[in-house]
Amino acid sequence: MHPTRLDHWIGGEPVASHADATASLNPSEPQDVVAEVPVGTAAEVAAAVAKAAEAQRAWRAKPGPAKADALTAWAAALQSRAEELAGLIAREVGKPIAEAKGEVGRGVAILRYYAGEAVRDHGSVIPSQFPETLQFSLREPLGVVGLITPWNFPVAIPLWKAAPALAFGNAVVWKPSELSGAVASVLAETSGQAGLPAGLFNLVHGDGSTGAALAACEGVEALSFTGSARVGGLIAQACAARNAKHQTEMGGKNAGIVLEDANLTKAATLVAGGAFRYAGQKCTATSRVIVERPAMEAFLAELKRIAEALPLGPVCDPACAIGPLISDAARQRVLGALTGRDLLFGGPVPSPFEDGYFVAPTAVMVEDENDTLAQDELFGPVLAVIGADDAEHAIRLANATRYGLSASLFTQNIGNALRYIREIEVGLVRVNGDTTGVDPHAPFGGFKGSSSHTREQGPAARDFYTQVKTVQIGG
Numbered sequence: 001m002h003p004t005r006l007d008h009w010i011g012g013e014p015v016a017s018h019a020d021a022t023a024s025l026n027p028s029e030p031q032d033v034v035a036e037v038p039v040g041t042a043a044e045v046a047a048a049v050a051k052a053a054e055a056q057r058a059w060r061a062k063p064g065p066a067k068a069d070a071l072t073a074w075a076a077a078l079q080s081r082a083e084e085l086a087g088l089i090a091r092e093v094g095k096p097i098a099e100a101k102g103e104v105g106r107g108v109a110i111l112r113y114y115a116g117e118a119v120r121d122h123g124s125v126i127p128s129q130f131p132e133t134l135q136f137s138l139r140e141p142l143g144v145v146g147l148i149t150p151w152n153f154p155v156a157i158p159l160w161k162a163a164p165a166l167a168f169g170n171a172v173v174w175k176p177s178e179l180s181g182a183v184a185s186v187l188a189e190t191s192g193q194a195g196l197p198a199g200l201f202n203l204v205h206g207d208g209s210t211g212a213a214l215a216a217c218e219g220v221e222a223l224s225f226t227g228s229a230r231v232g233g234l235i236a237q238a239c240a241a242r243n244a245k246h247q248t249e250m251g252g253k254n255a256g257i258v259l260e261d262a263n264l265t266k267a268a269t270l271v272a273g274g275a276f277r278y279a280g281q282k283c284t285a286t287s288r289v290i291v292e293r294p295a296m297e298a299f300l301a302e303l304k305r306i307a308e309a310l311p312l313g314p315v316c317d318p319a320c321a322i323g324p325l326i327s328d329a330a331r332q333r334v335l336g337a338l339t340g341r342d343l344l345f346g347g348p349v350p351s352p353f354e355d356g357y358f359v360a361p362t363a364v365m366v367e368d369e370n371d372t373l374a375q376d377e378l379f380g381p382v383l384a385v386i387g388a389d390d391a392e393h394a395i396r397l398a399n400a401t402r403y404g405l406s407a408s409l410f411t412q413n414i415g416n417a418l419r420y421i422r423e424i425e426v427g428l429v430r431v432n433g434d435t436t437g438v439d440p441h442a443p444f445g446g447f448k449g450s451s452s453h454t455r456e457q458g459p460a461a462r463d464f465y466t467q468v469k470t471v472q473i474g475g
Contacts, residue, residue: 003033006181006205008044009188011051012198017044022178022207027094027324028315028356034092037181040206042213048173048202049219052144055199056171060141064119067167071118074194075111078104078155078187085155085186087316092182093151094357095278096320107155107187110440114163114461122168122462132475139466141169142245143221146214148235150227151326152281154180155187160440161224162201164461173202173220175211179326215239222246224456224464226283229377229449236452247464248452249445251377252405254435255288255398257420259391260295262410266432268302270408271383274434276310276361277321280381283450284406284428284436288366288374288384290394296387300363303383304345307361313353324357325380331357334380337373338362344385369400377403391416399425404447406435427451 005021007014017038026032059067078085082104089100122139145165149157154176162172176184188203204210208231215223215238222245225235232248239246256271258264274286291299312322325331335348346362359381366374366384373384388394391411398407408430409420417431427446428438438444443455454464 003036004182005036006038006185008038008040008048008205009185009192009201009203010044010048010199011202012192012196012200017041017205019044024092024179024181025327026091027326028091028313030328030356032091035182035185037178037205039178040175040204040210040213042217045173045175045204045210045213045217046219048204049144049217051199052171052173052202053219055197056141056143056169059166059171059197059200060169067118067169068115070194070196071111071115071163071167074191074196075108075115077190077194078111079108080193081186081190082108085183088183088186089154090315093154093180093326094315094324095152096315096323098318098320099278103153103156106440107159110156110159110163113441114167117164117459117462118167122466126470128472130474134473136471138469138471139168139462140469142465142467143170144219145170145172145465146217146220146223147172147174148211148214148223148225148227149174149176151177151180152278152283154183157226158184158187160444160457160461165224165465166200168462168465170465171200171202173204173214175204175206175214178205178207181205211235212238216242218242220244222464225249232452245464246452247454247456249283249456250450250452251283251379252403252426252446252450253288253375253377253401254284254286254403254406254426255290255408256286256435257388257394257398257407257409258289258291258295258299259394259409259411259413259416260292261412262295263412263432264295264299264302267410268299268306270410270434272303272306272310272361274408274436275383276307276381277436279322279325279359281326281379282436284438286383286408286435287378288386288398290386290388290397292390292394293387300344300385303363307363308345310361312349312360313356313358322361322381324353325359326357328357330380331359334359334378334382337378338364338382346381369397375401391419395420395423399423402449405450406430406446408433408435427455
């Protein structure tokens, strides 16, 4: 059967594109072509931005309760297609079905949360230096907001950007990854199913050239991006050149720190889950574990036992924990990084998974903190194991990268925990938990090369998707 060629979603309806297309493949079974994804042109982007600008003029004037009702309806529409969407996520991006169902549930929760934010106060009264004068601030929408999102969380990341943008009165033009185009199309359809005003939420499929056109489009007042550091830098430059607001989330090299006094079974369980579930394809995945040397031997024994017990594919099995890498290029990149190294465990996956893009959970002892496995984001099920002399040394090693997204410390010593909280250079700080995930109502983002400017999610999202107007009224 010929794969479906996807349409854009512009002005509240599907719009066919005659541009070139790329294939979205099932990474578990690459012979299964999920969809043909058009590469949106600059003209198609401009058409979507024009529709968004038109819709935004009416949307910004709607009262908060009306915006809340629209987002609540979208949550209900998404919930009504949860099973279908979770199955498509598993098929298109190789996410284990249990996690895929959880992601759709998170998307519903995000929409419901921002429905509440739409009716919250968004300003403040400010004392004036003049008598009989009222002074206050208002937060107003920006206009048309562009979103560029990755494949690994094809529902949650788009919604934690789009929902606050809409709640605060903006319109959206979204360019998802070409590797998750089929999921994106269903998500756009649910916005129409929910009755969102035509043109308020637009989807233009495409690759990097489409994203570049969106970043350069004069009608886009702000752009929120999640992806690689290289592309994030290009987007920041393009937006800065025309003074457009921008927000970039660009990954991490997240560390778990295991001290000698830690509960080693708990630490190994959470480190293994953070490093290997979904094949390590999360920006918050644990990609380094820094272990106090007296605990090393016992910790590694527990880690190996737990990691090798994690079920690997097929992703439709509710017990599956790992799944494939997203593409053959990703698999070859990971295997290339392991070439010539002495593995503590893991490596290539034998039959019956050799046709998919699978790699077993893998750990490598790293002696040099400047080793590429200790510094570069690999985005695969590979964990660099590093020894530390003591807690101070472990924190220094954890900070010794250009990234600063997430970290976790395993200890029973409150003094070490408090010191770590104060000294660790990351935006997401965990004690006795894994590095992955964050509540949808909590700020998300990192330090250093992991993020720029404002935080995503929770009340912090308001800062990015609004601008401040100060008003003074004299008597």
